[in-house]
Amino acid sequence: MRFLRVDMNGLKAVVEEVPEKYRQLAGRGLTSRLVCDEVPATAHPLGPKAKLFIAPGAVAGTSAPSSARVSVGGKSPLTWGIKEANAGTPVAQYLARLGLKAIIIEGEPKEPGKYWTLVVTKDGAEFVPADEQTGKGLYEVYRGLKERHPTAGFIACGPAAEARMAMAGVCFSDTDGRPSRYSGRGGLGAVMAAKGLKLIVVDPAGTSPVVATNQELFKAGQAKLVEAILTHGVTKPGGTLNTYGTAALINALNEAGGLPTRNFSSGRFEGAAKISGERMAEIVKERGGVGMMGQGCHPGCTIRCSNIYPKPDGTELVSCIEYESDWALGANCGIDDLDAIAEMIWHCNDLGIDTIECGVTIGVAMEAGLKKFGDAAGALALIDEIRKNTALGRILGQGAAFTGRAFGVVRVPTVKGQGMPAYEPRAVKGIGVTYITSPMGADHTAGYTIAPEILAVGGKADPLSPAGKADLSGAFQDTTAFIDMSGYCLFIAFPILDIASGFEGMVETVNAVLGTSFAAGDVAKFGGEIVKWERQFNRAAGMTAAHDRPPEFMRYEKCPPHNQVYDVTDEDLDRIAGV
Amino acid sequence: MVKVHVYLYASLRQFHAGAGSADGAEAEAPDGTSIAGLYALLGIPAEEVKQAFINGRQRDPNYLLRDGDRVGVFPPIAGG
Numbered sequence: 001m002r003f004l005r006v007d008m009n010g011l012k013a014v015v016e017e018v019p020e021k022y023r024q025l026a027g028r029g030l031t032s033r034l035v036c037d038e039v040p041a042t043a044h045p046l047g048p049k050a051k052l053f054i055a056p057g058a059v060a061g062t063s064a065p066s067s068a069r070v071s072v073g074g075k076s077p078l079t080w081g082i083k084e085a086n087a088g089t090p091v092a093q094y095l096a097r098l099g100l101k102a103i104i105i106e107g108e109p110k111e112p113g114k115y116w117t118l119v120v121t122k123d124g125a126e127f128v129p130a131d132e133q134t135g136k137g138l139y140e141v142y143r144g145l146k147e148r149h150p151t152a153g154f155i156a157c158g159p160a161a162e163a164r165m166a167m168a169g170v171c172f173s174d175t176d177g178r179p180s181r182y183s184g185r186g187g188l189g190a191v192m193a194a195k196g197l198k199l200i201v202v203d204p205a206g207t208s209p210v211v212a213t214n215q216e217l218f219k220a221g222q223a224k225l226v227e228a229i230l231t232h233g234v235t236k237p238g239g240t241l242n243t244y245g246t247a248a249l250i251n252a253l254n255e256a257g258g259l260p261t262r263n264f265s266s267g268r269f270e271g272a273a274k275i276s277g278e279r280m281a282e283i284v285k286e287r288g289g290v291g292m293m294g295q296g297c298h299p300g301c302t303i304r305c306s307n308i309y310p311k312p313d314g315t316e317l318v319s320c321i322e323y324e325s326d327w328a329l330g331a332n333c334g335i336d337d338l339d340a341i342a343e344m345i346w347h348c349n350d351l352g353i354d355t356i357e358c359g360v361t362i363g364v365a366m367e368a369g370l371k372k373f374g375d376a377a378g379a380l381a382l383i384d385e386i387r388k389n390t391a392l393g394r395i396l397g398q399g400a401a402f403t404g405r406a407f408g409v410v411r412v413p414t415v416k417g418q419g420m421p422a423y424e425p426r427a428v429k430g431i432g433v434t435y436i437t438s439p440m441g442a443d444h445t446a447g448y449t450i451a452p453e454i455l456a457v458g459g460k461a462d463p464l465s466p467a468g469k470a471d472l473s474g475a476f477q478d479t480t481a482f483i484d485m486s487g488y489c490l491f492i493a494f495p496i497l498d499i500a501s502g503f504e505g506m507v508e509t510v511n512a513v514l515g516t517s518f519a520a521g522d523v524a525k526f527g528g529e530i531v532k533w534e535r536q537f538n539r540a541a542g543m544t545a546a547h548d549r550p551p552e553f554m555r556y557e558k559c560p561p562h563n564q565v566y567d568v569t570d571e572d573l574d575r576i577a578g579v
Numbered sequence: 580m581v582k583v584h585v586y587l588y589a590s591l592r593q594f595h596a597g598a599g600s601a602d603g604a605e606a607e608a609p610d611g612t613s614i615a616g617l618y619a620l621l622g623i624p625a626e627e628v629k630q631a632f633i634n635g636r637q638r639d640p641n642y643l644l645r646d647g648d649r650v651g652v653f654p655p656i657a658g659g
Contacts, residue, residue: 232655233629233654233655234655234656234657235657239655240589240590240654240655240656240657240658241657241658243589243590244589244656245658246657246658246659247658248588248589248656248657248658249656249657249658249659251586251588251589251651251653252588252651252653252656252658255586255588255632255635255649255651255653256632256635256637257635267635268635273601273602274601277589277658278588278589278592279601305658323658323659324659427635444659445659448659450659451657455655455656455657456629456630456637457655457657460637462637463637464636490659491657491659494657561634561635562635
């Protein structure tokens with residue numbers, strides 16, 4: 001395995017042997033270590049000292065199930081702290097097959113406004129000008145690329161990144177070459193654009209799947225993990241993820257009173273049924289055509305939670321509608337029209353922006369009175385401001401916290417400047433600890449305590465009680481950091497939290513590839529190390545305990561229907577977030 | 580008798596047309612009926628149920644229903 005070090009100043013891409021200290025790292029473990037080692041904590045995220053790291057997870061490219069995750073790391077222009085955002089995409093497999101442990105992008109481009117494409121094949125890497133793609137929406141860009149590079153996958157930043165917007169993500173192609181798989185959070189797309197790098201074409205032609213060093217151990221672990229995924233209620237074929245997609249959670253969080261509605265002013269949305277996964281599956285069936293539930297985000301996924309949402313005439317509107325996007329642009333904006341939500345997601349994908357940050361920002365803009373809650377056309381008009389790069393669009397493009405400041409809004413649901421995802425912390429206290437204490441800013445994936453708090457997976461915990469939630473979140477955050485290193489989709493956590501042999505299988509496959517000797521009990525310990533590096537980076541970047549706090553309004557404003565405030569104590573938060 | 584409003588979600592919707600619709604359905608049950616008793620009344624196979632929320636709170640199958648309760652019933656679900 002090698003690093004591909006890309007110098008955007010000299011337009012050189014050099015293959016390096018991986019130094020010993022990085023050989024047993026991958027995915028988030030590797031990107032976060034590299035950020036700590038190579039990016040000064042006080043660097044401007046868009047400046048010459050900033051870097052971007054792209055690293056497939058440990059088992060990506062092997063025959064392990066649901067394992068095509070790739071991590072993107074850097075310093076975030078949204079939070080100004082460390083950032084890792086990962087995506088499920090065939091590109092993760094392609095990078096691993098090419099023997100690349102990471103792509104490291106560095107250096108200040110010589111010509112401001114000039115963008116390049118890096119074409120990576122088994123024979124090396126070369127630069128070509130990206131003039132043709134610059135300024136264009138990603139659907140058009142990817143269509144053209146797929147024709148020219150039929151066997152390749154793509155990594156790109158969109159027009160919003162070119163405008164240096166802090167909600168710009170790094171976009172990966174899906175199995176059909178769509179611009180739909182995002183390392184969306186934290187503005188890493190803008191970091192890529194600031195390097196003058198528009199596109200990376202990753203062509204695995206002539207390569208073979210990755211074979212683990214210890215194939216016997218790998219096969220044993222793989223069998224255990226496959227068995228767990230195929231038997232667990234939520235991940236089995238025909239289970240809810242497969243049948244209704246991740247948006248099956250809309251009704252669940254709504255019943256639990258934890259579905260943030262109209263900019264986090266309520267935990268219940270009267271229009272929930274209309275934007276639910278159940279309704280989506282009905283529409284897909286009614287409209288037929290290309291619509292489908294149960295699509296995989298990469299070859300070899302056994303869970304297949306993605307979807308293609310059709311227009312009334314059966315042609316494609318967008319792929320895919322995830323729970324988070326559905327909620328952010330739906331319930332959070334008071335919008336109950338699935339077609340309008342799908343259209344907004346299409347625009348987000350085309351512009352290269354994070355659907356969560358976009359929806360939270362529109363919610364704040366509605367709170368400010370720019371549009372009325374429930375106004376789908378108005379929400380689309382705000383996204384159009386981003387597309388047109390107007391003064392208002394540039395404010396919105398910087399995210400919810402920036403927009404809240406620009407318009408004097410008090411109810412701004414962000415932590416460390418990052419918009420909160422689709423779970424109301426006052427109704428689900430543990431996920432609140434994750435939002436507040438994760439080094440990533442408000443991020444549900446950093447420690448998904450929703451599993452025991454709402455889904456009764458991995459044990460049970462009362463969502464409304466603050467007791468024990470700091471420790472619960474801390475344990476989840478540590479374990480998650482390991483899974484984010486493994487290359488496995490985080491959704492394998494559902495079966496392996498309940499089925500011990502599945503957990504062992506996950507660890508064994510990682511050991512078989514990395515040459516490590518982790519025991520099941522080491523997972524949280526090593527993951528905790530990764531989180532510690534990240535917290536240390538944030539401290540060095542100037543973050544303090546004051547950044548590990550909920551938005552103030554959640555401390556005093558009661559959220560219906562449970563009419564609770566956020567009551568996990570500062571002491572508990574500090575205990576988890578301290579370094 | 581107690582009157583409750585029942586919503587069935589995801590794969591459970593197939594077991595009762597009314598409760599499985601977007602608007603849910605009113606159901607009447609004798610005083611002292613538990614959640615598990617309600618499943619039997621509505622013909623919902625208990626082994627298909629993962630959990631129920633009553634007025635937004637997770638409750639055990641032996642919880643006794645009260646007049647006016649909102650009941651949301653789920654099979655195993657996940658997402659994120």
